[in-house]
Amino acid sequence: MSTATAPEQTLAEAARAPMGAGERPVVVIRPTRGWTALRLGELWKYRELLYFLVWRDVKVRYKQTMLGAAWAVLQPLLTMMIFTLLFSKLAKVPSEGVPYPIFAYCALVPWTLFAFALAQSGNSLITSQNLVTKVYFSRLVIPIAPVLVGLVDFGIAFVLLLGMMAYYGVHPGIAIVTLPLFLLLAVATSLGVGLWLSALNVEYRDVRHTIPFLTQFWLFASPIAYPSSAVPAKWRVLYGLNPIAGVVEGFRWALLGTHRPSVPMLLASSAMVALLIFSGLVYFRRVEKTFADVV
Amino acid sequence: MSALAIHAEGIGKLYHIGRRQTHRNLRDALTDTMTAPFRAVRARLSGAQGNGNSRGETFWALRNVSFDIEEGEIIGIIGRNGAGKSTLLKILSRITEPTEGRAVIHGRAGSLLEVGTGFHPELTGRENIFLNGAILGMSKGEIARKFDEIVAFSEVEKFIDTPVKHYSSGMYVRLAFAVAAYLETEVLFVDEVLSVGDGEFQKKCLNKMQGAGDEGRTVFLVSHNLTAIQRLCQKVFWLEHGNIVLSGTAKEVVGAYLSSTSTAVTEQEWPDPDTAPGNETVRLRSARVRPVERGAGDEINVRTPFAIEFEYWNLKPQARLNLSLVVYTEDGTMAFVTGPRGEPVWNGKPFPAGLFRSVCYVPGDLLNDGIHRLLLLVVENRSVVIYRHEDVLTFEVKEDISMRDGWLGDWPGATRPMLRWTTELMSPIAAEQRR
Numbered sequence: 008m009s010t011a012t013a014p015e016q017t018l019a020e021a022a023r024a025p026m027g028a029g030e031r032p033v034v035v036i037r038p039t040r041g042w043t044a045l046r047l048g049e050l051w052k053y054r055e056l057l058y059f060l061v062w063r064d065v066k067v068r069y070k071q072t073m074l075g076a077a078w079a080v081l082q083p084l085l086t087m088m089i090f091t092l093l094f095s096k097l098a099k100v101p102s103e104g105v106p107y108p109i110f111a112y113c114a115l116v117p118w119t120l121f122a123f124a125l126a127q128s129g130n131s132l133i134t135s136q137n138l139v140t141k142v143y144f145s146r147l148v149i150p151i152a153p154v155l156v157g158l159v160d161f162g163i164a165f166v167l168l169l170g171m172m173a174y175y176g177v178h179p180g181i182a183i184v185t186l187p188l189f190l191l192l193a194v195a196t197s198l199g200v201g202l203w204l205s206a207l208n209v210e211y212r213d214v215r216h217t218i219p220f221l222t223q224f225w226l227f228a229s230p231i232a233y234p235s236s237a238v239p240a241k242w243r244v245l246y247g248l249n250p251i252a253g254v255v256e257g258f259r260w261a262l263l264g265t266h267r268p269s270v271p272m273l274l275a276s277s278a279m280v281a282l283l284i285f286s287g288l289v290y291f292r293r294v295e296k297t298f299a300d301v302v
Numbered sequence: 303m304s305a306l307a308i309h310a311e312g313i314g315k316l317y318h319i320g321r322r323q324t325h326r327n328l329r330d331a332l333t334d335t336m337t338a339p340f341r342a343v344r345a346r347l348s349g350a351q352g353n354g355n356s357r358g359e360t361f362w363a364l365r366n367v368s369f370d371i372e373e374g375e376i377i378g379i380i381g382r383n384g385a386g387k388s389t390l391l392k393i394l395s396r397i398t399e400p401t402e403g404r405a406v407i408h409g410r411a412g413s414l415l416e417v418g419t420g421f422h423p424e425l426t427g428r429e430n431i432f433l434n435g436a437i438l439g440m441s442k443g444e445i446a447r448k449f450d451e452i453v454a455f456s457e458v459e460k461f462i463d464t465p466v467k468h469y470s471s472g473m474y475v476r477l478a479f480a481v482a483a484y485l486e487t488e489v490l491f492v493d494e495v496l497s498v499g500d501g502e503f504q505k506k507c508l509n510k511m512q513g514a515g516d517e518g519r520t521v522f523l524v525s526h527n528l529t530a531i532q533r534l535c536q537k538v539f540w541l542e543h544g545n546i547v548l549s550g551t552a553k554e555v556v557g558a559y560l561s562s563t564s565t566a567v568t569e570q571e572w573p574d575p576d577t578a579p580g581n582e583t584v585r586l587r588s589a590r591v592r593p594v595e596r597g598a599g600d601e602i603n604v605r606t607p608f609a610i611e612f613e614y615w616n617l618k619p620q621a622r623l624n625l626s627l628v629v630y631t632e633d634g635t636m637a638f639v640t641g642p643r644g645e646p647v648w649n650g651k652p653f654p655a656g657l658f659r660s661v662c663y664v665p666g667d668l669l670n671d672g673i674h675r676l677l678l679l680v681v682e683n684r685s686v687v688i689y690r691h692e693d694v695l696t697f698e699v700k701e702d703i704s705m706r707d708g709w710l711g712d713w714p715g716a717t718r719p720m721l722r723w724t725t726e727l728m729s730p731i732a733a734e735q736r737r
Contacts, residue, residue, distance in 0.1 A: 031488065034411065036396060037404035059436040067424045141419045142437055143396035299398040300317070 127153035128201025189257030199283030247272030312403035378535035409488030418478030456480035667720035
């Protein structure tokens with residue numbers, strides 16, 4: 008009896024062992040030095056957590072506010088009214104042949120996405136310090152989540168934009184198929200800046216105070232209240248280094264049918280965004296290992 | 303033959319003191335960058351190491367920690383405050399990086415350094431289960447599968463769709479622990495989470511923890527509750543000043559640890575508010591335990607009324623603070639918890655910023671003899687623990703033989719109260735028979 012069961016057991020164990028061993032992930036913990044890998048694959052592993060963080064923020068954002076989702080529309084709408092009064096009625100700023108309100112609002116929709124991401128993403132690591140010091144997960148999800156939350160607001164504000172276009176009788180041409188690309192550029196810009204600011208914020212708390220000023224400055228450095236044609240042609244490419252300029256010009260072209268943005272300017276914007284994201288990732292990963300000790 | 307679950311060799315963690323609290327600002331960083339070449343030259347000239355002490359002091363929170371843990375073992379980590387227990391746990395759960403050494407973990411690892419991490423007060427119990435589960439590393443499907451069990455374990459079924467801000471603190475903790483209890487990773491790092499909840503619930507948690515070991519999962523447990531450690535753990539590490547000074551069976555290590563900690567600390571002072579223990583709201587200036595009317599260091603025996611006294615700075619104007627004390631006996635049993643509920647002057651009132659003294663008077667004939675450890679909690683708004691200090695004082699209650707009435711054996715129990723008894727002769731038996 009016993010001789011029969013013993014080999015059977017070892018056989019069963021042998022059959023189970025390689026499977027069990029293969030399933031078990033092995034994690035090696037050691038100090039990282041110099042250039043660290045970007046570990047983007049790890050981000051994919053935490054996609055569900057990213058989803059839940061976005062879901063939480065969207066839910067909480069609209070749960071306690073009286074006007075709820077209306078805020079997503081009110082912000083760009085009120086800014087549009089002020090701009091119309093100041094820049095169109097008083098300063099007589101040209102608007103490339105479309106009514107000024109929709110000219111401004113069309114730019115304010117992606118701008119609001121960017122400004123929201125700038126503030127929320129920039130402060131994200133500080134506000135999530137209770138998570139960062141208690142659980143391990145890919146820290147990248149923290150600055151990314153607010154950008155996706157901003158997309159929800161963007162969606163709501165965008166619906167109003169379509170309504171306004173119908174009201175003013177503005178019909179987009181074939182160029183509208185390029186809109187997703189410009190939205191992608193806007194999201195990528197938000198991500199790049201978010202990565203930089205959130206990581207900088209952990210090391211230097213000054214960043215927190217800089218963000219409101221930075222947002223204001225950036226607003227006027229982008230062709231939102233005015234057309235980029237107001238900038239002398241020889242400076243356009245340099246101007247395009249502000250990726251938001253490329254985003255806004257693209258949105259207007261794709262939706263309102265204004266002049267096509269210059270290719271060199273778009274290339275400058277795209278190159279700048281690529282650089283922002285890549286350097287942001289590298290910097291974020293370098294600072295990341297000290298987050299839990301410093302926050 | 304079991305497989306290896308964790309292998310660690312030469313783990314060390316270096317901290318820079320002084321940089322911990324002051325966040326650097328851009329100005330400092332800029333000056334640093336400007337002067338860096340000069341500092342490097344000067345360091346080279348003086349032969350000092352370029353990297354070391356130029357920016358304040360450093361200390362090793364952990365050094366040369368090596369061990370092997372087999373699958374299915376429950377390992378306990380004990381040691382005084384600041385011995386490096388939490389740092390070790392944070393390194394193994396990848397929250398912070400080691401400065402040197404390496405560790406290999408086989409299998410999916412989860413960490414419970416706190417219950418309810420990421421709980422949001424505006425979200426309902428149901429929503430928080432999913433959120434917290436995801437933060438702890440569970441997949442959506444996994445949480446959905448275990449959802450009913452989690453809810454049943456938490457005993458808050460009726461309120462599962464109520465925002466958790468309306469929960470009592472007990473319900474909150476039970477829900478948070480329930481999610482944690484169903485984190486079924488192959489390796490689990492646990493920090494002091496057993497100290498929450500009421501006694502019944504704690505027992506449930508202990509059983510759950512024991513079950514984890516029986517299922518072949520590896521648990522790494524840090525706790526001050528030596529009773530729990532002895533009950534759960536096969537193997538215990540004792541950490542002291544960042545080193546493992548002893549490892550072995552639970553009985554062996556806990557015993558050695560207890561006899562070493564028997565040195566009483568009846569008085570502590572921190573004259574400098576910048577380095578005193580505490581946080582941005584409250585900092586301790588002194589702590590002492592003394593017989594009433596006498597000084598710290600004088601003998602306290604089972605009959606002596608004594609006072610536990612704290613001086614502390616409140617740094618946040620209008621904070622409603624109260625201290626709360628937990629007295630533990632030598633083996634980690636909680637003897638009692640007390641707070642200034644009947645205190646007439648400041649209890650429940652907003653504290654201006656300033657130096658305060660709170661004294662708790664403990665009557666004689668209450669505690670049993672032996673070593674006692676004191677946990678100090680500073681509570682804000684009667685509900686939120688904003689600061690905790692383990693083993694802030696350790697004192698011995700001495701025996702008073704004259705009170706034992708001739709009984710010289712072991713006197714068990716956490717307390718030895720002198721209670722009022724009455725005995726009367728109701729009627730002598732002889733008299734009854736005579737009737």
